[in-house]
Amino acid sequence: MNKQTEIEKDLAQLPILEYVFFKPEEIIFAKEVRDLCEGNGCGMYNTNWACPPAVGSIETCREKCQAYDKAMLFTTATEMASSFDMKGWMDARVEHEALTDQVADVFRRYDKNALILSTEGCTVCKKCAYPDAPCRFPECMYPATEGYGIMVMQMAPALNISYNNGANTVTYFSMVLFNE
Ligand code: SF4
Numbered sequence: 001m002n003k004q005t006e007i008e009k010d011l012a013q014l015p016i017l018e019y020v021f022f023k024p025e026e027i028i029f030a031k032e033v034r035d036l037c038e039g040n041g042c043g044m045y046n047t048n049w050a051c052p053p054a055v056g057s058i059e060t061c062r063e064k065c066q067a068y069d070k071a072m073l074f075t076t077a078t079e080m081a082s083s084f085d086m087k088g089w090m091d092a093r094v095e096h097e098a099l100t101d102q103v104a105d106v107f108r109r110y111d112k113n114a115l116i117l118s119t120e121g122c123t124v125c126k127k128c129a130y131p132d133a134p135c136r137f138p139e140c141m142y143p144a145t146e147g148y149g150i151m152v153m154q155m156a157p158a159l160n161i162s163y164n165n166g167a168n169t170v171t172y173f174s175m176v177l178f179n180e
Contacts, residue, residue: 010106104176
């Protein structure tokens with residue numbers, strides 16, 4: 001049984017909505033995604049080790065991803081009371097990150113150096129050690145796909161994954177890079 005088949009058996013136990021395996025060369029990097037980070041749209045720029053500028057240039061991020069053999073993108077989708085349901089958005093993200101921890105555990109059983117990318121910035125510690133000291137929990141720190149300059153909005157349809165799962169639903173994405 002190859003590594004992907006074994007991983008898929010483990011993933012089947014988890015509440016993932018959709019997932020797809022692909023080659024890291026298929027990842028779409030776009031300067032405009034990184035520009036949004038640098039414009040501090042989410043307020044996390046330059047505040048933690050999981051966001052730019054700490055993750056390095058977009059070229060560095062591309063090189064890190066392309067050094068792996070394979071990639072996997074997965075989603076969760078959560079219904080909310082309305083598109084203004086801020087608590088619903090936050091709860092959905094917490095649930096997605098908890099699932100990302102479980103997915104990370106699956107992949108790291110097969111490749112301890114698997115790279116996990118997820119949503120927005122790291123919120124593991126109440127106050128990030130950045131920039132004065134190294135990350136306290138590097139194994140729990142998942143850089144944001146946006147911070148890497150990855151255009152998930154274009155990748156999802158290209159990989160037959162739904163980017164939007166309907167009105168009043170929030171869809172979150174995470175990505176795993178691993179070696180076979
Ligand atoms: S795990 Fe803690 S120290 Fe590391 S990036 Fe996240 S918040 Fe910062």
